[in-house]
Amino acid sequence: MKSERIILSLIALFVGLLVAGGAFYIYQMTQQLPQDRSDTITIRSHPTPTPNSNDFLVIDSPKDEGLIDRKTITVSGKTIPGSTIIVSSESDDQVVKPAPTGTFSVTVTIDTGVNILSITAIFPDGTEKTIMRTITFTTEDF
Amino acid sequence: MKKIVLLLIPFLLILPGGVLAETTPTPTSNPTTEAVTEKLSNQINDLKDKIASRVAQLKLVEKKGFIGTIKDVASNQITVIDVAGNQRAVDVDEITKFTSSGKDSFGISDLKSGMKISIIGLYNKDSERLLARFIDTYTLPLYLSGTISNVDKDNYTITLSMENGKSYLVDIESVTKTDIYDADNNAEKSGFSKVEAGVRTQVIGYADKKEANRMVATRILLFPNLPKNPKVIVVPNAVNPTGAAVSTGSGKKLTPIK
Numbered sequence: 001m002k003s004e005r006i007i008l009s010l011i012a013l014f015v016g017l018l019v020a021g022g023a024f025y026i027y028q029m030t031q032q033l034p035q036d037r038s039d040t041i042t043i044r045s046h047p048t049p050t051p052n053s054n055d056f057l058v059i060d061s062p063k064d065e066g067l068i069d070r071k072t073i074t075v076s077g078k079t080i081p082g083s084t085i086i087v088s089s090e091s092d093d094q095v096v097k098p099a100p101t102g103t104f105s106v107t108v109t110i111d112t113g114v115n116i117l118s119i120t121a122i123f124p125d126g127t128e129k130t131i132m133r134t135i136t137f138t139t140e141d142f
Numbered sequence: 143m144k145k146i147v148l149l150l151i152p153f154l155l156i157l158p159g160g161v162l163a164e165t166t167p168t169p170t171s172n173p174t175t176e177a178v179t180e181k182l183s184n185q186i187n188d189l190k191d192k193i194a195s196r197v198a199q200l201k202l203v204e205k206k207g208f209i210g211t212i213k214d215v216a217s218n219q220i221t222v223i224d225v226a227g228n229q230r231a232v233d234v235d236e237i238t239k240f241t242s243s244g245k246d247s248f249g250i251s252d253l254k255s256g257m258k259i260s261i262i263g264l265y266n267k268d269s270e271r272l273l274a275r276f277i278d279t280y281t282l283p284l285y286l287s288g289t290i291s292n293v294d295k296d297n298y299t300i301t302l303s304m305e306n307g308k309s310y311l312v313d314i315e316s317v318t319k320t321d322i323y324d325a326d327n328n329a330e331k332s333g334f335s336k337v338e339a340g341v342r343t344q345v346i347g348y349a350d351k352k353e354a355n356r357m358v359a360t361r362i363l364l365f366p367n368l369p370k371n372p373k374v375i376v377v378p379n380a381v382n383p384t385g386a387a388v389s390t391g392s393g394k395k396l397t398p399i400k
Contacts, residue, residue, distance in 0.1 A: 065206045067262070084327065084368055088346055090283050093363055095327040113278060114207045114260035116225065118285035120344065126369035128287055128305060132225065136207030136262055142275040 055129040056080050056102075057121040067136045071112075075119060075133075076105040082124040089117050110137050206265040206272060209280055212257045220253065220274070222261065225282075231271045232261055242279040258282050284357050286310055286345045291376045293339050300337055300362075302345055305373045311356045312345050318359045325367040332364060340376060342368045 059077040062068070075087050081102045087094045089110045098104040108117070117133040210222035210230060220232040234250055242248040253259070258281065263274040291309065292301035298314040314320075314334050322332040344363040350356035 065208045065265075067205045067207055084365070086287075086344055086363065088285055088344065088361075088363075090346075093321070093344075093346070093361060095323055095329070095363070097327060114209055114262065114280065116209065116283060116285070118346075120285075120287050122287075122342070122365070122368055122371075124369065126371045127373060128371060130285070130287060132285075134208050134225065136260075138207070138262060138276075140262075140276070142205070142262075142264070 054080075054123065054125065055121075055127060057083075057119070057129045057131060059119055059131050059133065062117075062133055062135050065134050065136075067138055069137070069139050071137055072107050072109050073117075073135055073137075074105055074107050075117065076103070077119070078102045079104065079121045080123050084122045086120045086122070087117065088120075089115055110135060112137055202267050203264050204267070205263070207260065207262040208272075209258065209260050209282065212253055212255050212259060214255060215250065215253045217250075220250075220259075220261075220277075222259070232263070232277075233271055233273045234277070235273065238263075238274045238277060240277050248279075253277075281348055283360075284310075284345070284347055284349055286312075286357070288343060288345075289371060289374045289376050290337065290339050290341050290343050293337055295334075298334060300343075302343060303374050303376050305371060309355065310345070311353075312347070312362075313350070313356070313358045314362070315358055318347075318362060320362045320364065322364040322366065329363075337362070337364065338366075340370075341366050342371065 057077065057079045059075065061076045062073055079085065079098050079102050081098060081100050083098060083102075085096050085098060085104050085106065087096075087106050087108050089108045091111050092109040094106045094108050096104055096106045110117070114134060114136045117135055118130060119133065120128055120130040122128045208222075208224050208230070210224040212220060213223050213229065214221040218234050220234060222230045222232055224230050238250075240248045240250060240252070242252065245252075257279060260276075260278045260280040261272060261274050262276040263272045265272045286302055286304060288302040288304035288310075290300050291303040294300070300312045300314065302310045302312055304310070314337075318334075320332040320334065320337065321329040322336060323329050342365040344365070345357070345359050346361040346363075347357045347359040350358060
């Protein structure tokens with residue numbers, strides 16, 4: 001008799017838990033985010049040059065018109081393997097070959113203030129592509 | 143008894159969750175506690191709004207620096223054409239500092255249309271305007287890549303033919319630094335005597351103020367081992383970009399590359 005009571009109590013508890021869980025699930029399903037707290041994100045696809053194109057040169061860093069607080073800057077990017085990369089600032093030149101994967105990274109010195117960097121890739125077929133970047137070296141706080 | 147034990151095992155596994163769920167605090171109906179909770183909630187919301195506003199402000203404004211040619215100057219606004227050819231609006235206020243090399247006093251009234259300036263300031267992504275903090279006059283450097291088509295040993299000039307079909311007459315000065323690069327891209331100091339027509343070259347310098355398509359070189363990088371650019375047609379020692387046809391000695395005049 002005593003064991004039957006325990007079993008019945010446990011079954012009742014289990015049923016209760018099921019009902020409570022079901023009710024909570026239904027409540028959660030009915031909740032919606034208010035319109036003013038939601039936002040629509042549109043992802044546009046931009047065609048990016050592929051390493052197969054004849055004039056492939058992409059500069060990952062530095063960002064154009066960016067500010068830095070050091071006199072040296074690392075220029076990194078990707079081009080066709082076997083190319084020659086010439087990076088020139090107003091006071092420094094660096095010439096490098098990219099890695100077999102086409103990636104390159106080179107450090108150049110820049111002057112105080114606004115600088116123009118010229119990054120030229122001379123491809124194995126002799127053609128070339130130049131990308132310019134405007135970079136500012138300043139320690140001013142504004 | 144065994145049946146009971148078997149039935150008990152799953153319930154014992156479920157029970158802790160149920161117990162935890164039951165221990166979740168429930169809001170009390172005490173009016174004092176409710177008032178405190180509401181006040182705290184309002185304070186948290188205010189703080190959240192302030193943080194969100196500051197984050198949005200920081201994301202909206204970024205420090206930028208660029209170079210351009212003045213198109214128009216007003217009392218507190220400058221219109222500039224940047225190096226990419228885009229028109230840029232620059233705002234000026236009482237904090238903006240104006241400088242020009244060799245001049246002690248320089249201000250917005252000294253800026254004229256056609257002047258080249260560098261601007262550093264705060265760019266508003268929303269309005270696409272830059273609030274200038276520093277404005278300085280600027281001499282735009284030239285970075286030219288091409289092939290030497292002529293070497294004038296008497297006048298210390300070279301002619302550089304480029305991929306776009308244009309040619310530049312490059313003046314070699316005593317301050318001009320010349321480097322020659324080998325196949326492994328190791329640089330070696332060179333001189334004007336080693337400059338030859340047909341060599342792939344990078345020239346860095348400044349435009350001649352009086353003559354178009356003429357520049358003064360500060361640095362010359364020679365790459366004799368790099369492949370020739372098929373887009374550059376070079377007739378060695380036969381081009382004079384100043385316009386005068388060069389005599390071949392046979393009476394036949396050659397036309398300069400343009």
